Amino acid sequence: METSKPAMLELQGIHKSFGSVDVLKGISAQIAKGELLTFVGPSGCGKTTLLRIVGGFTSATSGRVILDGEDISNLPPNMRNTKMVFQSYALFPHMTVAKNVGFGLKLQKWPQKKIETRVEELLALVHLEGLGHRSIDRLSGGQQQRVALARALALEPKVLLLDEPLSNLDANLRVVMREEIRNIQERLQVTTIFVTHDQYEAMSISDRLLVLHQGVIQQIGSPVDIYERPANEFIAGFVGYVNFLEGQVDSVQNGCDSVWISTEFGRVELDHHQKDIAKGDNVLMVIRPETVTLSPWNGDESQNSFHGTVQSQMYAGNLAKYTVKFGQKEMVIDHYNPMGSRKYGKSEKVKVTIPRNVHVLKRKTD
Ligand SMILES: Nc1ncnc2c1ncn2[C@@H]1O[C@H](COP(=O)(O)OP(=O)(O)OP(=O)(O)O)[C@@H](O)[C@H]1O
């Protein structure tokens, strides 16, 4: 799904090989003005390579990079109007904070007074007021991250490129800096590509995620699209836990908007919101643990319910987690906010009810 805003950046059929290894196999995407798009995927899937191609630090084997309507594929990094913050920050350790932040402005021959004013403005933006005279080696990791961000923003690039900007920070600081980067990005409306291998970080900071795996885009979409409407099995398992349940479509009732699926444990009726699903299809239901309801076993066969036995249970206050076994299959069920409600013990017989709005993946027939 592409956004309706005009594209600030467009990637057209990007391929990249290192020797005989095809790392990127035809990446096409549009990034809207003011959008924060995350490249996310497992280690080694090509995120940094793709970001470096956008920034001009690596050349694509084929394909084009279009920035604000202009083909920049063959321009060097300093001619691109993009700015990259490297994972290592790449700050100049022998210079002060102010000199680092004002470095690009000096290269552009800005007058000294104007540089000072702009640097002050940028330091305020990243909450480093008063630290301009500090040397880089006397800053914490989080402060260095802020300097790198301020330096990248100094010349108002059209696209900001951030490669794993939070990976050197401890867990608490990661969350603080993530929110700050998002705040600054939204305030300045700067089009941004953020690279991370952390799915949760990607979900929480992005307008949209571009999920890379095996050299291709598995899905581009909002956090809601990725979680609630995954395009395939890889994406379904990419964020959060998922119970997969195989079945076959028995019938599709367009009139009452229902689809019936038979499974080895019984029949389920789902909302028919996916028009690509037809009678006879082999499907995989994507059942999130927190969407399933658990109730006492009563032996009645009711709609979308299966009877099973609690295999294990864990109580963590805000969450009760159960593993329920049916035949050879296990299903993980998360019951949030279990305070005051019925708890189930190991070996207890229970009824598990699947919601009607389960997302369904069509299995490929080869
Ligand atoms: N200059 C290079 N020469 C040869 N192979 C390379 C080069 N740069 C990257 N690769 C290979 O390309 C693949 C993608 O690398 P890349 O650094 O883009 O991955 P990544 O998704 O950023 O991974 P990570 O999450 O670990 O940072 C890897 O298999 C890597 O070994």
Ligand SMILES: [Mg+2]
């Ligand atoms: Mg990388």
